[in-house]
Amino acid sequence: MPIESHEVRLASRPQGAPTAENFSFATVEVAEPGPGEVMVRNVCMSVDPYMRGRMNEGRSYVPAFEIGKPLEGSAVGRVIASRDAALPVGTHVLSFLGWREVYVAAAARLQVVDVSRAAASAYLGVLGITGLTAWVGLFRVAGLKAGETVFVSAGAGAVGGAVCQLARLHGCRVVASASSAAKVEYLREELKVDYAFSYLDGAPLDHLRRGAPEGIHVYFDNTGGPQLEAALYALRDFGRVALCGGIANYNTPAPGPRNLTVAIGKRLRLEGFIVSDHMKEMPAFLAEALPALESGRLASRETVVEGLEAAPGALMDLLHPGAGNVGKMVVKLAE
Template sequence: MPRTGLEIQLAARPVGEPRPGDFHAVTVDVPDPGPGQLLVRNTWMSVDPYMRGRMNDVPSYIPPFAVGAPLEGGAIGEVVAGGGDEIPVGTTVSHGLGWREWALLEPRTYRVVDTALAPAQAYLGVLGMPGLTAYAGLLDVGELRDNDIVFVSGAAGAVGSLVGQFAKLRGHTVIGSAGSAAKVAHLTDDLGLDAAFNYKDGPVAEQLRAAAPDGIDLYFDNVGGDHLEAAIDVLNVGGRVAMCGAIAQYNATEPVAGPSNMMTVVGKRLTLRGFIVTDHGSRLADLVTHIAPALSEGRITARETVVDGLERAPQAFIDLLRGANTGKMLVRLG
C-alpha cells in the first residue's frame, strides 16, 4: 500500500513576526527509495532562529525557502528502507529534511549517529549544529585564550547555553544575558555561569559593566543591537567578538540601527568576526569526542524544550522567536 505523510510547507512569506497562517500542513505521497536512497521516518526535528531568514526572498548565504514547498531543517529519523546491508533498517541518522514525517535522502546527505553514546535528539543539540556552532565559535572564531572573561548573549538558548558551559569547562569566567528571571536563575544555578542578568531589567551596557567590572575579552553574539553596542563598550583592548546571530532584528520590518560606538573598535583594536557553522564541519568529530563524555558524566547540561507533533512545529518556531524556549527547542514526531 502506498505511504502518505504530513509535511509543513511555507504558505506565505512572513511580514514581521511569523503567523500560523504563513504555514500549511499538507498530506503527500511518499515514494519508495531508489538506488542509493534512504527512506527515513523522522522522529525528531529542530526549529532554529536562522530559519526566519530563509523565509525572506533575499540573497543570503543559504537559498530561501520556496513558497508552496516543504521547509527544511535538522532532523533525526530511523531508516525504514533502502540502506541495504551497509545501513540496515532501524539505523538512526541525522539529516536536513525536517518539517515532514518521512524523508527520502540522497547519498551523502545524512550521517549515522550513535544512540548508545547519547540520546538521538542530542544530535540536533549539544552534539549537532548548536553544539558545533558554540564549539567552533568559541575556539576558532573567538580564539578563546587563557584567562579570557567571556560574555554570551541569548545565554539560555540552544547555542548560548552551550557557549557558556563549554567556556566554563575550560575554566573561564562567563557572564550571560537572558530575557527572564527564571532564565537568569537557570544560567547561574543550573549551568554554573559566574554572573547573569535580565536584559529587560535595564540598559544592557550598565548591567554588563556591573557584572564585569574588569571588562570582557570575548563576546559571543547571538542578539546584536544593544547587546553588541554594550559589548563593544565593555570589551578590553584587543578583545574579540564572534558574531553568530542577531535575533533581536530577525522579525524587524524597518531598518535596525547598528552600534553607535564603532570608533571604539578602532581605539581598542577589537576584532569582530562573523561566521557560519557550515564552514566548520570539520570540527564535528572533535566536538563529539570532547563533549560526549562531558554530557554522559553530567558536566554538560543539555536542557530541551519539547513540543509534540509535527502539526505543532509552526507554533514551536513562532514561540522560539519569542524566547519561549530554554535550551534547545525540539519537535518530537514519533
C-alpha cells in the same frame, strides 16, 4: 508500499514577525526507496532562528525557502525501509530533511548517529550544529583562552547554553544574559555562570560593569541590538566579538550599534561566522563534547514540543524576547 506523510510548507513570505498564515500543512505519498536509498521516519527535528531569514526572498548564504515547498531543517530519524546495505532498518540518521514526517533519500546524504551514547535529540542540540556553533565561535573565531571572561547573549537558549558550558569547561569566567527571572536562575543555578542578568531589567552595560569589572575579553553575540552596543563598551582593548546571530533584528531590521567607533580605539576584532563553513571541525568537537556529555560535565537541556502541527508556533516563539524555550527547541515527531 507507498506511505503517507505530513509536511509543513511555506505558504507566503512574512512581513515582520511570521504568523500562522505563512505556513501550510500538506499530506503527501512517499514512494518506496530505490537502489541506494532509504526511507526514514523522523523522530525529532530542530527549530532554528536562522530559518526566519530563509523565509525571505533573495540570496543569502543558504537558499530561500520556496513558496509551496516543504521547509527544511536538521532532523534525526529512524530508517524504516532500506535499499542500502550500509543503513539497515532501525539505524538512526541525521539529515536536513526536517519539517516532514517521512522521506526517502540517498543513503550517502545521511549521517549515522549513535543513539546508544546519547538521546537522538542531543544530536540536534549540544552534540550537533548547536554545540558546534558554540565551540567554533568561542575557540576558532574568538580564540577564547583559559582565564578570560566571555559575555554571551541569549545565554539560556541552545547555542548560548552550550557557550556557557563550554567556556566554563575551558576555565573561563562567564557572564550571560536572558529575558526572564526563571532563565536567569537557570543560568546561575544549572549552568553555573559567574554572573547572569536579565537584559530587560536595567541597562545591560550596568550589568556588564558589575559582572565583569575588569572588562570582557570576548563577546559571543547571539542578538545584535542593544546588547552588542553594551558589549562594545565593556570589551577590553584587543577584545574579540564572535558575531553568531542577530536575533533582535531578524523580524525587524534596525540600524547597527551607535558606538561602533569604539572598536577603533580599543582595536577590537568583530568577526561573523557561519557554522556550515566549519563542518570539518565536527570530529574534534565531538571528541570533546561526547565524553563530556556522558560524564555529566555537559548537560543537554531541551524544550520539547509535540507533533508537526506545533512546529510553526515553536519557530515563531523563538524569535521573540522571552521565548518559551530553555535550551534547544526540539519538535518530537515519533518514538
